[in-house]
Amino acid sequence: MRIEDYPPQEPLSEAGQAFADEVMARGAGVAALDVQYGADPYQSIAIQTPAQPNGTVLAMMHGGGWTSGYKEHLNFAGPCATARGAIYASIGYRLAPKHLFPAGLEDAADAIAWLHDNVAGIGGDPERIFLGGHSAGGHYAALLAVTTGWQARRGLPSDAIRGCLPISGVYRFGEGSGLSGRPRFLGPESNDAPASPVLNIEAPRPFLIAHGGEDFPHLMVQAEEMERALGAAGGDVARIEMAGRNHFSACYAAGEADGPWAGIALDWIAAH
Numbered sequence: 428m429r430i431e432d433y434p435p436q437e438p439l440s441e442a443g444q445a446f447a448d449e450v451m452a453r454g455a456g457v458a459a460l461d462v463q464y465g466a467d468p469y470q471s472i473a474i475q476t477p478a479q480p481n482g483t484v485l486a487m488m489h490g491g492g493w494t495s496g497y498k499e500h501l502n503f504a505g506p507c508a509t510a511r512g513a514i515y516a517s518i519g520y521r522l523a524p525k526h527l528f529p530a531g532l533e534d535a536a537d538a539i540a541w542l543h544d545n546v547a548g549i550g551g552d553p554e555r556i557f558l559g560g561h562s563a564g565g566h567y568a569a570l571l572a573v574t575t576g577w578q579a580r581r582g583l584p585s586d587a588i589r590g591c592l593p594i595s596g597v598y599r600f601g602e603g604s605g606l607s608g609r610p611r612f613l614g615p616e617s618n619d620a621p622a623s624p625v626l627n628i629e630a631p632r633p634f635l636i637a638h639g640g641e642d643f644p645h646l647m648v649q650a651e652e653m654e655r656a657l658g659a660a661g662g663d664v665a666r667i668e669m670a671g672r673n674h675f676s677a678c679y680a681a682g683e684a685d686g687p688w689a690g691i692a693l694d695w696i697a698a699h
Contacts, residue, residue, distance in 0.1 A: 428461050428499065433468050436495045436522065443491075446675045447500065453682055454503035459517070464541035470534055472541065473498050473517040475505035480550030481512030483557065483696060484542060488518045488535060490562025490595070490678065493612035495522065501561070504681035507689040513696070514551045516542060518560075520567070523612035528622050531612065533577075535567045539588065540581040557590045557696050561678040563612075565596025569624040569653070572632045590633040590699045592692055595642050595677050598625040598653040605645025625649070625656050633663035635695045637680075637688055639672030646674070663699075667691060 430451075439447060459473035472486075485508045489496040498519035505515035520534035535558075543553045560568040571577065572591035578584065600606065601619030613622055620626050634657055638650045650666060657664040669677055669687040680688035 428468070428471065428473070430497055430499060433497060439495060442675070443495065446678075447496075449675075450500045450503055450678070453679065454499065454501075457502045457505055459502055459505065462541070462545075464538050465534065467521055469519045469521045470537070471498060471519045472538055473502055473519075474549070475502070475509050475515040476549050477509040477512050477514065479512060480514055482550065482552030483513040483555045484516060484546050484551045485513045485592075485696065486516040486518055486539065486542060486556060486558050487681070488520065488558075488560030488564030488567055490560070490564050491522070493523050493531060493563045493610055496563070501564075501681070504689070507682055507684050508693065510684070511693045511697075513693070514546060514549060518564075523610075527614035528612050528618050532567050532570060535571060536577045536581060539571070540583055543583055543587055554586075555589050556587065557592060557699075558588045559592030559594065559692075560596070561594045561681070562596065562674065565593030566598070566624065569593045569596050569598060569634075570622065570627065572634065573624050573628045573630070573657075575629045585630065586632065588632050590635065590696065592635045592637070592695075594637045594681060594688065595639065595646055595674050596624075596636070596650070596653075597646065598649045599623045605648060625653050628656055628660045628662070631657050631660055631662035631664075633699050635665050635667065635692060637667040637669060637677065637692075639674060639677035640668050640670045641673045642677060643674050665695065
């Protein structure tokens with residue numbers, strides 16, 4: 428889908444625009460099949476399929492502070508996955524301020540349901556869907572991977588997500604989060620706790636948490652807290668700190684075959 432075909436988004440900061448330009452440049456020429464899982468243009472998935480699928484599906488969600496971004500922003504990461512035989516899916520979701528929590532989360536769950544019901548037709552195994560994302564997308568991925576209830580409402584098994592791979596994700600809101608401001612997507616303050624993955628660990632799937640060594644400090648602290656909380660809950664958890672990477676270049680690593688994330692992540696997926 429062309430970026431200009433989406434409804435307009437709020438203007439980005441200088442750093443945000445530079446990031447958007449970079450990920451689009453990295454993904455230039457990468458072909459993907461667009462499918463809709465809902466009526467809204469943002470309720471769509473861009474799918475890349477390898478010549479010989481091995482059944483694994485890696486689904487990723489873009490960042491953008493819950494108010495911006497497109498599924499096309501993570502198309503650049505697909506070739507690393509497809510080179511290893513995995514189907515790659517970049518999930519779009521509705522954005523704030525028009526759509527407040529839990530709208531984007533529900534979209535992500537609906538996208539997983541679509542993949543579960545349809546990937547067999549393109550060589551995927553519905554029992555091997557791994558979910559990840561960057562920043563805001565990592566937050567949604569983590570929250571789905573630790574909570575229950577949403578699966579049954581969609582006729583899915585409780586282990587519809589085989590494993591979770593958030594990059595520079597957000598795991599806590601409200602008191603103790605370290606956030607400089609309260610994200611607008613949350614809506615009422617009563618949503619702070621329900622939106623916090625670290626406070627809602629019910630039945631965690633395996634996790635590979637990643638962040639940059641020069642990431643936003645509060646996100647590095649949150650990643651360590653999430654790792655401890657998952658371990659205390661008996662979860663299968665590992666964490667990667669990518670030396671020299673900031674919040675944005677940590678995302679670029681998802682598409683770098685010789686970088687600090689893609690190879691490790693795909694090996695981790697193969698082991699699970």
